[in-house]
Amino acid sequence: MRTALIGGIGNVLLGDDAVGPYVLRLLESQYSFEEEVDLVDLGTPALDLTHQILGLRALILIDSVASDDPPGTVVRYGKEDILAVAPAERIDPHSPALSECLLTAQMLGACPEQVLLVGIVGAEYEAGQPLSAAVQAAVAAAIEAVVSELSEFGYSCQKKAGAEPAGIWWSESRSSLSESSQI
């Protein structure tokens, strides 16, 4: 049964916003995780994030963040940091809803005890562009942050002997992806 979730958040088509799913896929290809730990490319889930986190013990999310720190800075936010950001006025179902989903889970008495957001400060969010150099350079540190915090949370993972292909399909060449069916 899964009790921990590592989730990559972001739009893979919008430059540095892809960094969450990107780091997630590298984690999957480079490490094996115990069965209780689930890894999911969440895309931009908005309110549906609630369904992913209800009843978990531990939650680690990876996402691009906006801050005054230079692009590529890896910043860790704990549960209290996230809850301190009051949910924004909600006019549509698309707006990201991290604090809102945690608060909903809390109201239902099913909020993960341990929550961590590994944020990577982004630089460019241009459609169809790869990660910026600064964010690409931060990927290893983000992976390291996830792995070390997962261990802090009491879960284990092992580095694989040889990394498998990461399946970053959105940045692959323009030949047919349908054949390889990596979604």
Added chain:
Amino acid sequence: MAKRITIDPITRIEGHLRIDVEVDNNAVSNAWASCTMWRGIEKILRGRDPRDAWMFTQRFCGVCTTVHAMASVRSVEDALKLEIPLNAQYIRNLILIAHALHDHIVHFYQLSALDWVDVLQIPKADPAATSKLAESISPWTRNSRNELKAAQDRVNAVAASGQLGIFANGYWGHPAMKLSPDVNLLAFTHYVQALEYQRKALQVVGILGSKTPHIQNLTVGGVANAIDLDSQSALDMTKLEMIRDLLADVVKFVQQVYFVDVCAVAAMYPNWFSIGSGVKNYLAVPDLPLDSKGSAYDLPGGHIRGGDLAGVKRFETASDAAFRQGVTEDVMHAYYQGEKALHPWQGETEPAFTGWDGEQKYSWVKAPRFNGEPMQVGPLAQVLVGYSQGHALTKKYTDMAIDKIASIGGPRATPAALHSTLGRHAARAIRACMLAELAQKHWQLLVDNIAKGDYTVHNQPVLPSHEVEGVGTHEAPRGTLSHWVVIKDEKIKNYQAVVPSTWNASPRDRAGAHGPYEASLLHTPLARPEEPLEVLRTVHSFDPCMACACHAFDPSGRKIGVAKIL
């Protein structure tokens, strides 16, 4: 470590809906809808293999993943004149229905119910009396005193914590809030229960699509689900039975709870049947195909002009010639280059950002027009297009809603009263009931077809070397979605997505005609302009597709109420 920053960064990346309204004598006198959106994303599809496009379009948006995947494969299939095996049609239909039911439930409870429900009145409610009231309007078995008391305790706990938490943003105590404490409690109890049923609907999408939030089972020409009733690694009887049971629970919630709650809100806010009409041109495309050619559908399509239901024109197919030829996009007031309104196959997406100027360009959304006119899309369009054609299923649930609203003490609404903010909510609940019934029908159609020994799920696409064009449509939760593709030399030459919220959030066109959001806000009375709850009620009733920031200007142009709204 704790540094105050924007943790939800995508709000500035993925696009916002911004509404500007001018307020005069406590009523809206002018309105602008403007958005920053992902239109540029279409450009990255050029040069790619058309069979891959759906994987990219599925990432257009995190909430409507499935619908963009579906419209994309349909556009390529239309271009290739490719038929779809029956099993694939039914499996796709089940995914679309489950997604839509999930989406409609989320919309009413999580997005808009708290526009009408005052959570802070809940501590005053009497769970025993509420339970009696609930039993008088619905057979739902989870309206017991204990269940209601538990929900009330949750609100009390949040209130006692001294921080409103998840409720921090409501307009509590606003004079436009009219429900009794007991009705507020009942609706809130269902808000909590709704989370369970949304999840069940998502599970159906996940079982058929292999994964959520991004389904994996689509392919141009059909689906990739292997069907083998005796194999656990394929779509077998165990999985089909799970789907049936999950759908049964969701259907019951939709028909006994969601539908009834919308009717109750409608009965208790009758004046909202005369607010928020706006554009009365409606457009819906047929969907849920019943054969491999796509010549018969369970949901009818067509268009209505100027609220004239009797004059409805029908679309025979999902890529009806009248639809294919009638759509253009105008960029007079949008941040793009170009002079003429263009058909999507000739569509261009060359940005020309100028900054917001309500007289000139003010939105990243183009202005789609059908036969030159703005159209309202969404459940209301679908219900009116179906009702006016005498479509039996639409009529059944529309008449049921009208009776239910009257039986709870509301007015006896006519279909004409549906041109309104409440009408959009009612139509969504009517559509959800229709889809709930169709979910069970399409499950049975799939099982019966498999029982005949038909396991086909896919027809092989063949890409021609000459240039071909296609349109793929889907009547999505927010209305008519169309993807337009031009294929040449086995590659995508042009790709445009005309999404439901583009129709509804459209800016003015070169003739000066308002888009549906804009038109619907005109004349809306505001009890407290600094807390424009009424604007939100109408904007929410469309189920907008983008993050939204609302600014309220007084007639001198000075911003008022911004802090509250942002």
